[in-house]
Amino acid sequence: MAFRAFYALPVDNFATDTGQHTNAVYGFTTMLLTMIRQQKPTHVVVAFDLDTPTFRSEEYTEYKAGRSKTPEEFHGQINLIIKVMEAMNIPTVSVDGYEADDIVATFAALAEQSGWDTRVVSGDRDAFQLITDRTLVLYPKKGVSDIPPMDAAAIEEKYGVRPERYPDLAALVGETADNLPGVPGVGPKTAAKWINLYGTVEEVLAHAEEIKGKAGQSLRDHAEDVRRNRRLNHLLRDMELPVSLEATELRHPDHEQVEELFDALQFNTVRQRLFDTLAERLGGEPEAAPVEATPEFTVLTADADGATGLQDFLAQHAVNLMGVHVVLDGPAILPKRKIPAPGDYGVALGAALVAEDAAVYVDLAGGPGQGSEGTQHDAGPGPILAAYLAEAGHPKAVYDLKAVAKSLKATGHRTGLGQDVALAGVVDDVLLSAYLIQPDRRGYGLDALVQTHLQSTLEMEADPTQAGDQLELDLEDPGSAFEEALVQARAAAGVRAAWMVRRLSEQFQPELISRGAQQLLVDLEVPLASVMVDMELAGIAVDRPVLDGLFDDFTERMEAAQESAWASVAEANGGEKVNLGSPKQLQTLLFEKLDMPKTRKTKTGYSTDVESLTDLLNQTQHPFLENLMLHRDATKLRQTVEGLRDTVAADGRIHTTYSQTAAATGRLSSLHPNLQNIPVRTEAGRRIRDVFVVGAGYSTLLTADYSQIEMRIMAHLSEDEALIQAFRDGEDLHRFVGAQVFGVAPEDVSSEMRAKVKAMSYGLAYGLSSFGLSKQLQIPVDEARGLMKGYFDRFGAVRDYLKEVVAQARKDGYTATIKGRRRYLPDLNSDNRQLRDMAERAALNAPIQGSAADIIKQAMLDVQLALDEQGLGTRMLLQVHDELILEVPDGELEAATAVLQDKMGHAAELSVPLDVNVGAGRSWHDAAH
DNA sequence: CAAGCAACGTA
DNA sequence: CGTACGTTGCTTGA
Numbered sequence: 001m002a003f004r005a006f007y008a009l010p011v012d013n014f015a016t017d018t019g020q021h022t023n024a025v026y027g028f029t030t031m032l033l034t035m036i037r038q039q040k041p042t043h044v045v046v047a048f049d050l051d052t053p054t055f056r057s058e059e060y061t062e063y064k065a066g067r068s069k070t071p072e073e074f075h076g077q078i079n080l081i082i083k084v085m086e087a088m089n090i091p092t093v094s095v096d097g098y099e100a101d102d103i104v105a106t107f108a109a110l111a112e113q114s115g116w117d118t119r120v121v122s123g124d125r126d127a128f129q130l131i132t133d134r135t136l137v138l139y140p141k142k143g144v145s146d147i148p149p150m151d152a153a154a155i156e157e158k159y160g161v162r163p164e165r166y167p168d169l170a171a172l173v174g175e176t177a178d179n180l181p182g183v184p185g186v187g188p189k190t191a192a193k194w195i196n197l198y199g200t201v202e203e204v205l206a207h208a209e210e211i212k213g214k215a216g217q218s219l220r221d222h223a224e225d226v227r228r229n230r231r232l233n234h235l236l237r238d239m240e241l242p243v244s245l246e247a248t249e250l251r252h253p254d255h256e257q258v259e260e261l262f263d264a265l266q267f268n269t270v271r272q273r274l275f276d277t278l279a280e281r282l283g284g285e286p287e288a289a290p291v292e293a294t295p296e297f298t299v300l301t302a303d304a305d306g307a308t309g310l311q312d313f314l315a316q317h318a319v320n321l322m323g324v325h326v327v328l329d330g331p332a333i334l335p336k337r338k339i340p341a342p343g344d345y346g347v348a349l350g351a352a353l354v355a356e357d358a359a360v361y362v363d364l365a366g367g368p369g370q371g372s373e374g375t376q377h378d379a380g381p382g383p384i385l386a387a388y389l390a391e392a393g394h395p396k397a398v399y400d401l402k403a404v405a406k407s408l409k410a411t412g413h414r415t416g417l418g419q420d421v422a423l424a425g426v427v428d429d430v431l432l433s434a435y436l437i438q439p440d441r442r443g444y445g446l447d448a449l450v451q452t453h454l455q456s457t458l459e460m461e462a463d464p465t466q467a468g469d470q471l472e473l474d475l476e477d478p479g480s481a482f483e484e485a486l487v488q489a490r491a492a493a494g495v496r497a498a499w500m501v502r503r504l505s506e507q508f509q510p511e512l513i514s515r516g517a518q519q520l521l522v523d524l525e526v527p528l529a530s531v532m533v534d535m536e537l538a539g540i541a542v543d544r545p546v547l548d549g550l551f552d553d554f555t556e557r558m559e560a561a562q563e564s565a566w567a568s569v570a571e572a573n574g575g576e577k578v579n580l581g582s583p584k585q586l587q588t589l590l591f592e593k594l595d596m597p598k599t600r601k602t603k604t605g606y607s608t609d610v611e612s613l614t615d616l617l618n619q620t621q622h623p624f625l626e627n628l629m630l631h632r633d634a635t636k637l638r639q640t641v642e643g644l645r646d647t648v649a650a651d652g653r654i655h656t657t658y659s660q661t662a663a664a665t666g667r668l669s670s671l672h673p674n675l676q677n678i679p680v681r682t683e684a685g686r687r688i689r690d691v692f693v694v695g696a697g698y699s700t701l702l703t704a705d706y707s708q709i710e711m712r713i714m715a716h717l718s719e720d721e722a723l724i725q726a727f728r729d730g731e732d733l734h735r736f737v738g739a740q741v742f743g744v745a746p747e748d749v750s751s752e753m754r755a756k757v758k759a760m761s762y763g764l765a766y767g768l769s770s771f772g773l774s775k776q777l778q779i780p781v782d783e784a785r786g787l788m789k790g791y792f793d794r795f796g797a798v799r800d801y802l803k804e805v806v807a808q809a810r811k812d813g814y815t816a817t818i819k820g821r822r823r824y825l826p827d828l829n830s831d832n833r834q835l836r837d838m839a840e841r842a843a844l845n846a847p848i849q850g851s852a853a854d855i856i857k858q859a860m861l862d863v864q865l866a867l868d869e870q871g872l873g874t875r876m877l878l879q880v881h882d883e884l885i886l887e888v889p890d891g892e893l894e895a896a897t898a899v900l901q902d903k904m905g906h907a908a909e910l911s912v913p914l915d916v917n918v919g920a921g922r923s924w925h926d927a928a929h
Numbered sequence: 930c931a932a933g934c935a936a937c938g939t940a
Numbered sequence: 941c942g943t944a945c946g947t948t949g950c951t952t953g954a
Contacts, residue, residue: 665943669945845942
């Protein structure tokens, strides 16, 4: 059926963007769903052939020989179908030495014995022998959409024999698909006549002498072929099966698994059909998984009564691992806005503490008499809780330390916890440990982690909306009852979260230890989260008037370019004003109306990116292209400026949020706004860097960046003597490499040679091909190949290292950085070439980019520590992968510079020095120059 | 109206 | 047919 689907659906229309073809998967899945909808089965099982020899091929080596090779595009699709079946909870069966048809036949026999009705869906006519009153065969006529049920009458009408005699007929006629030649000159009509005359094929052979003419002679000549055919087309009906009939009962699908798999397959419509079909068959929603119990808990209010309770609880449990969940009244209740404005940090409403078998919830917000205006709490659990949270000796597991610490710090005065709420003793942040274990997930929401790692749910109610309805009803009640219900609901949710956090931590710890990532968590990522809290809260000052001026300037440029662009095609376009931001309208204009040569193909047409436009400009000299590119530049800059303007907080500063779990290599990423992609390469772009300025109370910005850190890591990891020596001698790396590759003296390396070598050196760390290098440098492929050969001839250890890193990753399944940060790359063993190649390039890059990330993260910790120890007021503001930006008060420039040089320069022990450039200035732009 | 796509900024 | 990201506006399709 998978093959049928493969040939029925155009393979080109079904592929993921990684190049995995999916037409057979799609066809098979939709066919199965149609069957379930039409036939309404109670039980479903799917059988697969294996690639291994069967008893049929053992007996007859020519069995199924001469079949054309499985098409490349079919590869991997069977495995995907099996995954779909797993996600649907439909058992799949294959048995070594047997064919899928034998398995199906045996199931049909078992079902028959149990008095069940059965439908066999098969593209193999041999299945007709299974037909009885209770068992019908669904045999596809055309593709997989037209599959009429065949009963005994249908077989008789079509072939002229009863279904149980069909294999006799097939034995006489032969089966081309199985490479089973029949009796020459005997077709279905003759065969049916004989069978109806004599009974079985054996009887026909026994009476062979009686049959006259050419056909009779032919039968006698090929009697052995016929007997063999009959033996081979007989389906086994008494196999030992690994799955019982009862176990094939149709069940609800594994929702998560289906979502994940169909995301990967990029099936979007079929997903809903699947859920609908199964819900329709099985009636309503899947029975909710038994919701795991959460320990009983006490709600402690923020008064003296609560203090005793908390003290008792802590006396008993504080020394053991505690799941701590601070319930934040955060962005969730803000008006529907994607990005919480700076200052909207969630207010801590309460804290749930869960020990092994006991739990408390400390209410920090509500409670009678406290009011909800955010007034200060009196002494009560406040100081006790604060002391517990700040005690480094009391081990805690939390979720998202950065968010919690940030909120406590920003809003501490409203929680009754005092101005300075420290959170210490955090031995695990399950957000971070989940990331270290699986750095390439999409989301790390606590609910998702509970789902994947604990196979449970965070939500206690089967239907989360019900809890809300309940509360709304209570709104009718007098205030205090409502408040109480609210606190109870919050407490229950908080305790459950804290419980899950604790369980996740218990599960993650051994895993981290076994892969040697414990240090990475405790000594690097967790402390880094606290450092980032201060960076995010600090933000960076911007010169608002200059920012506004830039916006106006870029707007003018944009409008001017737009007018010129429109004017330059007014004739060709009949005065129509194309939307210059619409690739689709641009395509119509460029390739249809102006009939320009076609560029690179994209999914939706022809590319209009800068590279393509530059090519077109060289070929056509059309002024529109120039104006279009000017417009692109101006709008991009304008957008960047606008985005920055929108995020300036009331304090006149921009507070980015770093994500510590976004990049699979270990890097940070920056959000809302992204301050890691502020322009720098063009003059206009650098003007934007000039609006990031030193803030009030500070005298200068200071930037420090690593020079060529990735190449240094490459030198270290590859142990290439020549490269290492170059770095030790403090050579201009690209000049040095250029001299080696081109065989000239370093001073004779032209700027052109240097540029080529620089592109190549960096490209190598990303898995650049000679094709890619030739395109990038606009040189012939042969020349690019020559360059690379020259490089590897001189730096052989680099080549060996790059080879080795992929080989090792293929063996281990993962790559590792200098600090042991792993990235798993299962696609290294994919049989899809595109996926495999992508995984190989990722394997080349991950140790290098990831080690650089390790190093700067370590440097950030060391810098912070040194600043603290020296009592300096200098503070870190931003990190841009290999660069730190700090703000320095009067009189600290020298000391801060020394700290950066020292701590960044010694963040790792490599076989080459880490070179750090430091600069100071009033703006980011000035500091970097 | 959300999701996908093309485009483009950084290291 | 070099890696890693985030944001944007337009288009598409549910």
